[in-house]
Amino acid sequence: MGLRDATADRERRDLVTRQVMDESRLIRFVAAPDGSVAPDLARKLPGRGMWVEATRDAVAHAASKNLFARAAKAPLKPSADLAETVETLLFRRCLDQLGLARREGVLISGFEKAAAAIRSGRAAWLVEAADGSADGRGKLLALARHQTPPPKVCGLFTADDLSLALGLENAIHAVLLEGGRADRWTTEVERLAGFRPLTPPSWRGDAAEDPDGFSDGRGFAP
Template sequence: MTAAAPRTPRTHAEASRESRDLVSGEVRPRETMIRFVAGPDGWVIPDLAGRLPGRGLWVAADRSSVETAARRGLFSRAARAALRADPDLADQVERLLLRRLLEGLGLARRAGELVFGFEKVLAALSGGRAAWLIEALDGAVDGRRKILGAARKASPTPGLTGLWTGEELSLALGGENVIHSAFLAGRGSDRWTWDVQRLSGFRPLVPDSWIEATPPT
């Protein structure tokens, strides 16, 4: 999945949810960008939730843009102040997005918006209720192949992530040996999707081996 292309706002409400990318100069939806602010010590800080005080410094949600902004001093230029950006700022954003997404899964579980377990996930897929299929990185190949086969037949077809191990998913969801899980369609999954799309600019959502092993539909 990729971030949406920049577009011209159609309403005042839409315009209020858009900002200018420091790197390209294009106005983009904020859902496709990362907000940064200047910390009290002069370091640039990622603000994924968009709630930290201070002027927002917006950059397109992809590794190249963040690295360019840090390397070329674009944060300082936009803020009209001397700011320091860590060379691994893009890596920081990736780690924060991964943690934010994992925490979002835990919240969805408690809100009844997420199910896990082979049979429950199959039922969600067959009922067309799954917005996202979240597979553990270290799950058995046979089980994953069966789940992915069901996902290809689902309508609508859910998104797919393979970002965490079974242990990480188990801790986040409060279960044991969580390998297969599904984020059910709804407002919660819509918000989660925005962060997944942003993360896709920094790393693949699934291992290459999964794509290579998945036969075309």
């Protein structure tokens, strides 16, 4: 069972806004034995969960105001860089998921294979290296506009990040095919989107920012 499956139709209250939200939009924290606050991204650590919306501002606010101590009714001391810690952990989880997807045969890499996957209509995500060439990226983004619905787009990782995660040399273009793995990755990357944009600002003007509205700037097609 994946994270998305495990959190389906389950809601929790955000410590910051006090709003009830689906678990997929929240980060779970628990009190660590040393009195600090530990992120529990897999939602498996023992203890009473404390839930915060998966955004940098929300986690930073919860830490600075020490809303965790109030929720736990204990003298907890969250680290000042808790939001950065969560971002780093989410970043790594997303890369790990891509590595698993490749081993399972549901992640296609390379320009020609990525283009073929998009033409097949089975692409859930187009993952482009942030430092890849605009020419190749633009061609795949233009091609992706013709898939219905178009795949979502992620340009968060460098070629080095992707190469290491996928066990490849010079990984630039990849397509994550529709299915359970893509659903699980979507949950993770949508949480990461609350901490950093999924497409670099330098991509503005590419096909991803086409007037037709291919992408909303966070990597999500409308």
